[in-house]
Amino acid sequence: MDDFSKLADQYTPMIHHIIKSLSIYKNKEEFFQVGLIGLWEAQSKFDPTKGKFLSYAYGNVKGRILNELKKEHLLETRNTPLEFESNDFGEEIPIRDEPLQPERLQSYCEGLTKNQSKWVMLTFQEDKSLTEIAEQLGVSVAAVKSWRQSALKKLRKNWAAYST
Numbered sequence: 001m002d003d004f005s006k007l008a009d010q011y012t013p014m015i016h017h018i019i020k021s022l023s024i025y026k027n028k029e030e031f032f033q034v035g036l037i038g039l040w041e042a043q044s045k046f047d048p049t050k051g052k053f054l055s056y057a058y059g060n061v062k063g064r065i066l067n068e069l070k071k072e073h074l075l076e077t078r079n080t081p082l083e084f085e086s087n088d089f090g091e092e093i094p095i096r097d098e099p100l101q102p103e104r105l106q107s108y109c110e111g112l113t114k115n116q117s118k119w120v121m122l123t124f125q126e127d128k129s130l131t132e133i134a135e136q137l138g139v140s141v142a143a144v145k146s147w148r149q150s151a152l153k154k155l156r157k158n159w160a161a162y163s164t
Contacts, residue, residue: 011039011057018062022069031065038064111158114158116151119144 015035024031038061046056105125109117118137122128130148134141 004043007043008036010037011061014054015039015060015061018058018065022062022065024065024069027072031068034065034068035061038062108155112154113147114149115147116142116154119147119151120155123148 003051015032018035019028019031039057040055041064042060043055045060046053050056102125105121106117109120112120119133122133122136128136128146130141134144137144
């Protein structure tokens with residue numbers, strides 16, 4: 001462990017250089033720790049017959065930091081909560097976490113079969129799962145999935161016609 005402390009002290013400027021070269025300005029301490037992990041891995045996996053340690057350590061540390069950047073970017077892009085939605089006129093409308101009003105849902109159900117309409121109402125008004133809907137209506141889950149698939153196709157088709 002004492003050997004790694006010396007190694008970490010020696011290669012700290014390199015880790016900071018990599019962080020700076022990648023233009024990381026948020027969570028620098030976390031990325032520094034990731035760099036130290038990369039350095040530790042480089043120390044444990046290094047084979048002196050294949051080259052210089054500096055080159056190997058640099059590539060390992062930079063690769064580890066880049067992988068962490070990718071993970072963080074994916075988390076940020078996939079988990080960003082949407083607070084506002086734009087309507088057709090470019091106005092921002094606040095998004096509500098409450099169920100749609102029955103009247104509005106009924107208007108979406110125009111052109112759907114009775115069973116497809118039941119799926120829409122139970123899913124979006126009562127927030128029921130496929131299994132719960134199947135149990136309530138006394139049908140198989142496969143039947144409810146079929147209603148859902150057909151309803152979504154029709155709703156998408158109607159939305160495409162509406163938006164053009």
